[in-house]
Amino acid sequence: MAHLVIATNTKAMPKLDGSIKSKVHDFFEKLSSDDTNPSLHIEPIKSAVDPRVRTGRVDLKYRAILFRIDNKLGGDTTYIYMGTWMHDEAIDLARKSMLRVNPINGTLEGIVGELDGNSDRKKRVVVPDFDNKLNRAVAEESVPFLVGIGYTLTDLTDKLGLDPAIAELAMKAADDNEIIDIAQHAVAWEGSALLDLATGISIDDIRDKHAFDDEPIDTSLDDDEQVLKALERPASKMQFAYIEDDEELRRVIEGGDFAAWRTFLHPEQRKYVDANRNGAFRLSGGAGTGKTVVAIHRARHLMSLNPDARIVLTTFNKTLALGLLSDLRSLDPNITEAKQPGDPGVYVRGIDALAKAALDQADDSGPACEAVFGTAFEFAGRTNSDAVWREVSQSVETDLPAHLKASSFLEHEYVAVVLANRITSLEQYARIARPGRGVRLSRPQRIAVWKLVEAYRRHNRMEGTVSFPEVLALAAEHLRLRAESGVGAAADHVIVDEAQDLHATHWALLRALVAEGPNDLFIAEDSHQRIYGQPIVLSRFGIKIVGRSRRLTLNYRTTAQNLQFAVGILSGADYQDLEQSEESTAEYRSARTGPTPVLIECSSAGDELDRVAAQISEWIAEGIEPSTIAVLTRGQSDRDRFVRALGERGIEARALDSNPASAGHVQALTMHRSKGMEFSRVVLAGVDDTHVPSAATLRSVPEEEQAEALLRERSLLYVAASRARDELVVTWSGTKSALLG
Template identity: 30%
Template sequence: MASTAFLSTDRHRHLAPLRACSSTAPRVASTADAPVAAAVPGPDAGREGARESVARSLVALASVGHHVFRDPRPPRDRRHHAALVLVGPGGVFLLDVAEDLQVEGDQVLHGDRDVTDDVLALADVAYRAEGELVEVGLAPGEVRPVVVVTDARGVDRRIGPVRLVGEADLLRHVASYGSRLPAVEVELVLARLREMLPDLVPVVLELPEVPTPHDGRTHPSTLDVDEALVAGAAARPVESWMAVLDPAQAALVRRSFNGPCRIRGGAGTGKTLVGLHRAAYLARSRPGTVLVTSLVQTLPDVLRHQLAALAPDVADRVQLVCVQEWARRLLAARGVRVAVDESIARIAFDDAFAALAPDNPLHVPDCGPGYWRVEISKVIKGRGITDLAGYLDIARTGRRYPMSRDQRAALWELYRAYERRLGALGVHDADDLVLMAADELRRRPLDVPYSAVIVDEVQDLTAAGVRLLHGLVGDVRDGLTLIGDVQQAVYPGGWTLADVGVSVAGRGVVLTTNYRNTAQILDLAHRVVAGDEVTDLDGGVVSGERPEQVRRNGAEPVLERCGSRREQHVAMIARARTVARDAGTAGVAVLCATNGAAVHAADALRAAGLSVLLLTDYDGTQVAAVKVGTIKRAKGLEFSHVLLPDVCAELLERGDPPAGAADRERWELQRRELHSAITRARDGLWLGVA
């Protein structure tokens, strides 16, 4: 344990120079770099007076649980450290004090002198502090470097990870973060800081005085302490799980990988939360925009809402959008016509299949038209296969029916007939979006590349989709982060990392502790998929596994057997009313296997007088309504109580799998989907068993 770890002169290794925004090279400093103290020009006496003025102002926040410390060393003796440290419910603020700074574009000037690098040195201090404080689970984004511009009001600028704030605005700036850390976490941070920096001196807790200008000038205005505290009280509270992580998770957020990396783990292990924190961290530490994407349409909307609370300082530099919508926007921006209509596309496929001769090899008892339509979607289009030779030779990962070469040739002809019908109708299917976007990017890459791409629920994307996203950043350091768990795949078919040209050798991390579910809920989820085998992204075979550690206990899931849909809806409504009365409707969700079943459930709940919000309209905002939607729409989300109507009894029983290969594939897929639905529940689970 280094007692002065973040006083080192080491620079933030992932902080790119602001004047080289097209580069992702790390910022490297020599030992000759000016110390942080140089970021504050002026006589030492004046700077010390400014520091004392700011310190006296900050103690006003003691009434809401903040603690203020100063470093006793004079400015000329300080190397890379903060003049003041503020710790409290709003996080950790590392502050230095400056005067007469001007910001022009991405430069900070003091008179004619460019002091940008001196200001950014405070980011290096914060980086070192982050590394120490992750040991107590503090999320890296909760350490905030701030340069206070003395005798100024209305200053609020960001230079890389560093905020420049006017002295008269400082209290309101700190208070605007509201309450993010629980008292127990504040105490852990304070204890760790005392170990790291035993020389820090607490500022005496006294009533704040009106700051006296250290140079005798008239202060622009007094700090409105009451206004700042009121603003802090009104700030939207941030749930502690956003700001406080497991130390292993907090360290993973900051971890650097020399190329693409993969984060995997069972349901409830915090993969999505780590990905969101990592997006904010990368947005702070490098220029450019970070893309966070997923196949799930609802997830980016919910994450966008969470990011606005978790990291408002970089929310404008993280783009959250599902893969297909991203492709649609690209094509629209490039003037490429696209007309996706899945209902017409289905008719086109059905017509093409109906035109097959009676003796066609695709007419087999085990596989109906739906199986072959998925084959085209997930294997031919999903892999981006462009000729019969490529299809004949490819390994059909995730598909159990063993196709002969004659069947593959016949399927290829069916695919071509389907494509001709789509062309004649002037429509595309959803898979065409990704393929057309990839073609467009090959023709002309993005004018402004992304600095990083984070893919959540990666196991549900097609190989073509992952290949497209990988192409946006390539194999640069920390460019691509893949997050997911193949045991939660809810779409047929599959692929391996080798298929998409991505290597994560030596750059894979497994999260093994479940923080979301109770042990009782997780036991049921595990029983559903226990023993089922699925091909992992690395090509190996994994079976249903339970996380190594489960942190919570609770009530046993309720399984209610019903003889009819009406009986089941009556039981579902009674359960929804019970849990809503105990915990409120905002955390209750009803998840169904199909859109039709979700519509029926929503209608039944509304008829019973309950407020309903469809997952298609859900963006993460806490609304007093029961959320209703499909299991696929709920991927990556979580709710206090989950109700699952229309659960097939056979999926809960450990019986022999179906004999037919295609039937077994569907059976395993349904079990994984049920497993995913069960693990959306934090505290309570109800299953209506048909």
């Protein structure tokens, strides 16, 4: 039986249609079970650069390029699959292909030859207009980009191990965009290292991120043994992945993307997936940097260590949780899914549903009610918090100014201060600290606010209802009391995605779910994407990070141009992360380039509708699948207006709310709804000074909280802009939003 390793798709490999994919799968099945099967026609190539190269028959027209690695210690043969080409092309390419272990960093590199017979890697890299740009730069006597940062050619070749030809090109590049162009034509680890160089970080940091400082490969081993050792290196796994079973093989092939995140991880991501930690760990990173990918792989990894582990994988809402569950099943269809909290397996739910499930398991919710409310009562329904706060603020006489009687202020105060601290009396409320609330309250004002809190709770007791934050607080208290009784925690590990949007009672629940200890909490967040709630400091909830915090900076979703535009929206604003440290966008970079975002000023609302429709029609005429095109608006009424207008102009569009995206239709959705999604083409519509930031939203916020509310509006536009993979168009009529700069 042979082992199978699949390499990421080389740039030259043509896309395979469905019939060829199925034949490739059959070829692999035969190869794995018996590589001596005559029907495979595994054949060496005469005069090949690398004697290990082979081709195999997929069918009469197509052949696969492989490297055969023999285990001299008596193990099974390993085949490394590089791709499938037409018969004659495969033979020509295989003759000039090679597999080698990088002598500087021990990474395995698979290089497929070129049809023109040119084996010079420098000439394999085609940077648009590179020679003309270089000539202009020389004429202007400008300093090349990497030279200006302080790197030398020796840094790239002797310390990182970049191919000298690639390194020479990089050292001549005029700017970071040319570095990105070169990176896209290099082998996987080289491309990643080049993108790091473009951010100006140290050579030592780049080596550490790619795990180049591991023990060197023993050169006394023969070539094949060195290859097998190199395959285990984290940087090698960016290009090569062992395929464990037939189901995984089928998913990789049918996915059509041999660089799919499900199989291939960056060494830095893999480190965060696999590492054991003494306590909670926080992984931050900008939009599209793969935090969710790491979280899903982390859940699978923990299950592989202990099949009986009780793992909770949760996120901000139901829609995002369904996405997590779908991706987890795609990653490992055989993974054990827990039916309820506390069962072995991975329990995947939105955090509000998680709280309800935990509370439903309580035989008696009375003790939790006593602790949270000061009295026990029966409840069955859910409170409409906004309506109840408005009612009590109007019916209960107080001297509070209008902004302190607003339902938004009262709800935030209730959740962040009262529920978070299990306050049941005025005496407790009068003494409690209110960090992060922004609005100072005098003692008379606290007394008045407490009168409204009591009225709110009295109303809910009479109605037999509780709000979702109250369910969270009750569930957290139930779990805490359960653990104190000696039963223990309900989970062994908790993994949280989109953590920046969680409020105080969410964190109380998460802390109560799992005991403090090794690998207890894995938290993925980006404070720049906080579009709900108030800032939170984890230490106030007993979650101690203490140096166990790292940041991802490589964006896999958007082009460099779209990323630059999105990050520009955040410029000039100060953000803090969940440890109350400054959140930075420094070192963010993209692995791809594309067109510059287009900003379109329209003469009227009608003109904007026409121009958006014209742009979408142009994309569809180019062959872009309509369901990968999205129109994002600040509010639902504008979303619905664009759906109608597109329909009137002959473009099928659907409003995306709680429903899944529908094939064949352009998707129209609010910026809030777009969270966690991505599209090939995006139109940000209605980005004027009335809608973005939302004037109505800002008017409803107390003056003391205006700055924080404006940060959320800025974050919302950043989230929306970062949904675009390939092309981004921004439109408005009237006055352009100040957030666009």
